[in-house]
Amino acid sequence: MTENILQFAAFESFVCPTFWHKLAELKIEHDRLSDAPKPISGHYTNHKAAGCLLEVDYSAYNSSAQPPKFSHNAVGTIYNKNTIEEFKELDKTSLLSAEGQALLADMTSARVLDNPSLLARFFVLSFADLKCHSYYYWFGFPCPLTHPLQLQSEAVRVKDLQNFAAVAEALRAVPSEAQNFFILYANEELESVEVRSLSAALTNIDNTEAEHYYYCFADPSEYEHPAWLMRNYVAFLLMQCPTLLGKTLKFLGLRYDQQMNVDNSLIWKVVQNDACDLTRIENVKFVGWEPNRNCKMGPRMVSMRDSMDPAKLAENSV
C-alpha cells in the first residue's frame, strides 16, 4: 500500500553566512529589543539541483526580493527571539499551526493566484547569541497534513513523452519569473501545446480541457521524489477546484540540467480520492518542522565566531 503513495522530498535549509551577519546588524542597529516577526524571502533553484535546498542569504531582508538567476522566490517569516529561554519555551506546534493557517488563508483568497510563490512557504525561529556569535535556528516549511496521494504509475521523464519536442519548446518559452508554478495544456490529438498561468487556467476551470493539463512547478529536488512545495500546490489545486478530486492529475516537476535542458524533468500521475476539508481551518493539522542534522526534531546551531569575533578577525588579518 505504501508503495503506491507519492512521497515528497523534504526541504533542507541552507543558510549563507551573510544571512547571520545581516541579522546581527539589524538586531543591534534596528530591532534592538523588538522581537516582532518580520517578512523575509528565500530562494530555491531547479537548475542542477543538489538535494532539495531552500537558501537564504543577506538579501532575505531586502524590501523587494530579487532571486538569483535560475532561482525562484520563496516567502518566509523570521521569528527572532530575545533570549534562549524564549526560543526554547515557545510552543512549536502552535507556531507551525499559525504559519499553516496563514498559508491556508492565502490559498482561499485570490492571493496565491496572483502570486504563486506564496506556496513556497517557510519560516525561521531563531535566537542570536550576539555575545558568543552563536546562532540557534529552526526552519519550518508549513504544509497542511492531507491524505496521501495515490501514485498511478512510476514517474516518467519528460523526454519519454511522445510529444516531447513540442512540450520542451513550450517549457523553454516560459519566462523565468513565471516558471515557479504554471500550467501546461498539452492536447496530443489536437497537437496543441500551450502554457497558461494559474489564474488563467484555474478560474472557472474547464473540465474537458483540464484532462490535458500538466500542473507544472520548478522542482528543486534531485531525487525521484518531487520537492516538498508540490504538496502545497496539490492542496491548493484541490481547494481551488474541488472537481479535480478523484481524477488523475499530472504533475510536472521542471528540472534543468547543466546544459539547460529539460529532458530529465519528471511527471507524476496522482489521484486524491479522500476529500480533506481545508476550509475548516481549526481542524487542519500541519507538518513541516525541519529535523536537525541527527534527523531528530530539534533546532540547529551555527557558530560564526571565525568571521564575527573581533579577536579572531584580528588574529587572522596579519
Added chain:
Amino acid sequence: MQSVLNTVKGTALNVAEYLTPVLKESKFRETGVLTPEEYVAAGDHLVHHCPTWQWASGDDTKTKPYLPKDKQFLITRNVPCYRRCKQMEYVGEETLVEEESGDGGWVETHQLNDDGTTEVEEKICELTLDENRDEMHTPDSNKSAPGAEDEEEDDDEAIDMDAFEESGMLELVDPSVATTTRKAEADLISRQATDEDGGGAAGGSSDSVLRTRTYDLHITYDKYYQTPRLWVVGYDEQRKPLTVEQMYEDVSQDHAKKTVTMESHPHLPGPNMASVHPCRHADIMKKIIQTVEEGGGELGVHLYLIIFLKFVQTVIPTIEYDFTQNFNMS
C-alpha cells in the same frame, strides 16, 4: 605584512572614495577608467552575451546612489574550480628538449604517455582526491556530530543540543515524507565503507567522481579607482564557505596577498571578501586600448567587462568561467 598595509590603505581609501566625486565625463579612451553609466552599459552587454552573469541589487542599506537600484553589481554563481593553483604550478615536470642544430632548446611542459593521456593530469586527479579525503574527515564537515563547530573552542561552554529536542512532535504520522539521502552523502558513506573494507585499496567506483570547489564572482564598480573590481567567494564541496587560506590556494602564488586582498564588499554585509585590487586596472586597460588603436581598430566601451575578465583570469587561473566571447585586437 603586506596584508596589514593593504588593510590600512583600504581604510584610507574608503575615506578617499567618499570624497571622490562621481566621474561624469567619459575618460575611457584617455585613461582607461569608466563612468558609472559606462559600467552599467558594459554590464548590460556582459549579461546579454554571457547568460550566467546577472545584475544584483545587494543589501538595501548599502545601495549606491550613482548606480541604478537594481543594477548595483554583477554576479555569477557556482563557477566550478576543479584544481588548486598550487598543483598547476608545482606538479608539471618540465623537460628541456635539446634541438639537434644546437641553437637554443625549448621547454616541453606536457609529456604525453604512450596511451595518449598526460601524466600530469593524472597526478592532478590523485592529489585532488587525497585532499578531498582529508577535508571530509575534518570535524567541521562531519555532519553526524552535533555542535562539532564548538568542539575546538575550549573557552566555550559545551552546548547540549539534545536538550532542545521536542518529543511530542514526531507523534504525528506523516507517510508522505520521503527518506532521502543526498547523492554527495551517499558517495561519502560508500567511500568510507570502501576505505574500511579495502584497507586503503584504491579504485572504489566513487573515486572517479571528482568533487569541485565552486566560486561566486562579483564585479562591483569601484568609485575611487573608477574601474570595475572583481570579488570572489569560494565554497567547498559541501557548499561551506572557504577560509581565507583555502582561497589563496586558488590564487596565482605571485598574486596572493599582494594583488588579491581581503576587504569589505561595498554591497554586502558580512566578513571581508577576497578581491583583485583595482589599482592597476585602468593602466592595463589603457594599454589594451592603445594596442587596439595602433592596429587601426576601435574598442567600444561596452566590451570593457569582457576584456576585464580576460585579464583578471591570470590572477585566478583555476576558476573556469565559460568564456566564448572574443574581441578583435585589430
